[in-house]
Amino acid sequence: MTSAPGLWAITRRSLVKDLRLEWRSKDAINSMLFFALLVVVIFSFGFDPTAEESRKIAGGLLWVAILFATVVALNQTWTRELRNQVLDAYRLSPAPPQALFLAKTVGNFIFVSILEVLMVPLFVVFYNLRSVGPLWQLLVVALLATWALVVNGTFFAALSIRTRSREIMLPLILFPISIPALLAMVDATTSILTGDNSPIFWIRLLAVYDLVFTSVSLILFEPVLNAE
Amino acid sequence: MTDTTPIKSGVPHPTSAAGGAYSPSVGECGNAAVSIRDVVRHFGRFAALRGITADFAPGQLYVLLGENGAGKSTLLRVIAGLLAPSRGTVTVLGSTDIRAVATRFGYMGHAPLLYDEMSALENLEYFAALYGINDRARCEEAIRTVGLDPLLERRVGQYSQGMRQRISLARAIVHGPELLFLDEPFSNVDVRSAKQMTTLLARMRDHGTTIFVVTHQAALMEPVADECIVLEAGRLIAREKGIPARLLTPYLAEERAALRGERGNLEVEP
Numbered sequence: 001m002t003s004a005p006g007l008w009a010i011t012r013r014s015l016v017k018d019l020r021l022e023w024r025s026k027d028a029i030n031s032m033l034f035f036a037l038l039v040v041v042i043f044s045f046g047f048d049p050t051a052e053e054s055r056k057i058a059g060g061l062l063w064v065a066i067l068f069a070t071v072v073a074l075n076q077t078w079t080r081e082l083r084n085q086v087l088d089a090y091r092l093s094p095a096p097p098q099a100l101f102l103a104k105t106v107g108n109f110i111f112v113s114i115l116e117v118l119m120v121p122l123f124v125v126f127y128n129l130r131s132v133g134p135l136w137q138l139l140v141v142a143l144l145a146t147w148a149l150v151v152n153g154t155f156f157a158a159l160s161i162r163t164r165s166r167e168i169m170l171p172l173i174l175f176p177i178s179i180p181a182l183l184a185m186v187d188a189t190t191s192i193l194t195g196d197n198s199p200i201f202w203i204r205l206l207a208v209y210d211l212v213f214t215s216v217s218l219i220l221f222e223p224v225l226n227a228e
Numbered sequence: 229m230t231d232t233t234p235i236k237s238g239v240p241h242p243t244s245a246a247g248g249a250y251s252p253s254v255g256e257c258g259n260a261a262v263s264i265r266d267v268v269r270h271f272g273r274f275a276a277l278r279g280i281t282a283d284f285a286p287g288q289l290y291v292l293l294g295e296n297g298a299g300k301s302t303l304l305r306v307i308a309g310l311l312a313p314s315r316g317t318v319t320v321l322g323s324t325d326i327r328a329v330a331t332r333f334g335y336m337g338h339a340p341l342l343y344d345e346m347s348a349l350e351n352l353e354y355f356a357a358l359y360g361i362n363d364r365a366r367c368e369e370a371i372r373t374v375g376l377d378p379l380l381e382r383r384v385g386q387y388s389q390g391m392r393q394r395i396s397l398a399r400a401i402v403h404g405p406e407l408l409f410l411d412e413p414f415s416n417v418d419v420r421s422a423k424q425m426t427t428l429l430a431r432m433r434d435h436g437t438t439i440f441v442v443t444h445q446a447a448l449m450e451p452v453a454d455e456c457i458v459l460e461a462g463r464l465i466a467r468e469k470g471i472p473a474r475l476l477t478p479y480l481a482e483e484r485a486a487l488r489g490e491r492g493n494l495e496v497e498p
Binding site: 021 | 312330383
């Protein structure tokens with residue numbers, strides 16, 4: 001007989017497994033990058049802003065592009081668990097369900113962060129951006145905002161996994177619930193880029209949002225995983 | 229497939245020394261490995277299981293037989309906790325909470341439950357870790373036990389269907405379960421490998437593992453089965469010692485009759 005494994009050990013194992021699967025298939029990264037690149041290029045053709053206007057709209061454009069691209073990746077995350085019914089093997093094991101959720105969320109966080117690292121220089125070039133506010137604040141906003149997108153996204157992607165039209169269901173559920181976070185990340189980014197207002201309120205809002213939704217998702221994930 | 233598997237070392241099968249004497253009664257054997265009471269399972273308005281009540285003694289090899297849609301796989305999934313019963317109770321290894329005994333049973337599904345993009349060893353190392361086992365040698369041994377080479381670097385997605393089935397069996401037994409559920413383990417497996425698998429199952433049974441096998445290939449299990457459970461339209465209609473001859477070739481007989489009929493029709497042609 002074996003003993004039940006610990007949360008962090010399984011989280012680490014599952015994360016390594018997910019990174020390995022993504023490295024080999026590149027399903028999520030490729031589709032995210034392609035989609036985000038299209039959005040940036042199309043937006044740049046659609047608008048011809050001055051440097052001042054760019055600072056005002058770049059936050060919105062950037063986060064909307066990342067949100068759409070994230071949805072593409074989130075669908076991939078759980079689709080690979082459905083192939084060969086691998087998720088059943090996890091459900092049968094004594095491993096804590098929360099470990100799978102955390103691993104998926106951290107994995108998606110890494111994928112979306114990679115996307116951001118590649119996308120931001122493109123935005124700077126296409127929109128001729130220069131930040132007036134401190135750059136370290138942008139980094140804090142990026143970390144909190146990315147976590148807000150992936151923690152909700154991973155949870156709702158799991159929730160819609162067994163629905164027939166899950167690729168439509170996910171944005172339908174995810175976008176409305178992400179509005180407070182989206183508002184905070186866009187306003188915080190714009191505040192830092194323009195230097196007009198302090199982003200502190202929005203950063204705090206993002207932190208609270210992350211805390212609440214991470215806790216709720218962890219609590220509710222087990223029934224979601226075992227739903228038939 | 230090797231003959232020296234250390235996969236399960238438990239209590240020797242009580243009947244093995246006596247040449248496989250039949251002992252199906254839970255009352256005679258003590259506590260049941262699996263006990264189900266009035267289990268009903270609906271899918272919408274369709275009743276896949278209709279009030280099944282049964283006890284299964286430990287250390288026995290049970291073969292579940294029945295036509296497609298009889299409820300065999302559903303019964304296995306309900307016992308393993310993958311499906312909740314619509315009504316009734318399931319007690320596995322003395323517990324009604326399946327998660328409490330998750331380390332003590334293994335399940336091999338109709339689908340392989342493996343990641344296509346990883347090798348057999350990578351798959352087994354991951355799934356063993358879910359049971360708290362971080363022992364590469366044990367995973368390699370499980371792969372060898374089912375007759376495959378653990379050093380094979382090919383990804384599971386490039387395996388034949390039969391090889392996937394065998395790796396799936398290795399995944400189900402890597403943690404040394406006391407109870408094993410196998411859903412169609414021989415589908416797409418060649419006859420020689422299937423016989424090796426049955427030998428392995430018999431050996432595990434002899435070491436005390438309780439095994440449930442859902443199959444349409446009853447003849448393969450006939451030499452090693454302790455009891456067969458026959459389901460029809462969601463009901464348990466018979467429990468018999470071993471697998472009686474009349475249950476071994478029912479489809480073959482029907483097929484022959486149908487073929488005779490077709491030939492008869494053809495012979496009408498001049």
